Amino acid sequence: MAHAGLATAAPLVPPRPTLAKLRAAAAGCTACPLYKTGTQTVFGEGLAGARAVFLGEQPGDSEDRLGRPFVGPAGKLLDRALLEAGIDRKLVYVTNAVKHFKWEPRGKRRIHAKPNWSELAACRPWLDAELAVVKPRVLVCLGATAAQSLLGRDFRVTRRRGEWIESELAAHVTATVHPSSILRQRDDESRHAAMEAFVADLALVATVL
Numbered sequence: 001m002a003h004a005g006l007a008t009a010a011p012l013v014p015p016r017p018t019l020a021k022l023r024a025a026a027a028g029c030t031a032c033p034l035y036k037t038g039t040q041t042v043f044g045e046g047l048a049g050a051r052a053v054f055l056g057e058q059p060g061d062s063e064d065r066l067g068r069p070f071v072g073p074a075g076k077l078l079d080r081a082l083l084e085a086g087i088d089r090k091l092v093y094v095t096n097a098v099k100h101f102k103w104e105p106r107g108k109r110r111i112h113a114k115p116n117w118s119e120l121a122a123c124r125p126w127l128d129a130e131l132a133v134v135k136p137r138v139l140v141c142l143g144a145t146a147a148q149s150l151l152g153r154d155f156r157v158t159r160r161r162g163e164w165i166e167s168e169l170a171a172h173v174t175a176t177v178h179p180s181s182i183l184r185q186r187d188d189e190s191r192h193a194a195m196e197a198f199v200a201d202l203a204l205v206a207t208v209l
């Protein structure tokens with residue numbers, strides 16, 4: 001059923017939600033204009049009892065096509081980094097700050113476009129509901145958009161990555177880079193260094209799981 005014209009997704013969140021109910025309800029969400037650019041809602045994935053929630057910005061091209069979060073190149077890199085940091089993937093729930101892919105055409109390619117504040121605000125009830133169901137011990141923001149939408153517009157990942165941040169969202173909250181930023185490094189040496197720093201941030205997360 002379509003729900004056009006809503007300022008946020010809040011009225012669509014079902015009472016006594018489970019992840020399955022939330023996923024089903026979010027599939028029909030049209031609370032912001034991104035439902036027009038994305039192929040489908042890409043809801044979070046993982047167990048309700050997951051110990052950690054990893055939050056990205058939005059689904060990418062592969063995620064949009066497959067309908068699953070973190071399954072493209074950045075997701076594969078995240079999986080590798082979790083393994084290297086000693087984090088069991090089964091303990092992790094992955095999701096995004098907005099659940100539809102926002103993109104602009106460049107030739108035949110679909111290029112990622114940053115969601116704006118009203119789109120982030122419109123989608124926030126889905127994230128809040130996911131956090132309420134999963135109740136993670138640790139919340140990890142991946143990249144500036146996720147971090148700023150949860151921790152404030154002034155939050156700088158470059159300065160505060162790998163720190164524990166005071167927050168009511170979970171017992172332990174931190175931010176690090178988005179894995180896609182590692183893929184965008186200009187050469188192998190920078191990519192290797194960026195990956196090492198990312199794994200070090202995740203190793204900190206592993207200490208409190």
Ligand code: SF4
Pocket residue numbers: 008009026029030031032033034035041098099100119122123124126
């Ligand atoms: S991005 Fe979020 S709020 Fe906007 S239509 Fe998709 S699910 Fe709804």
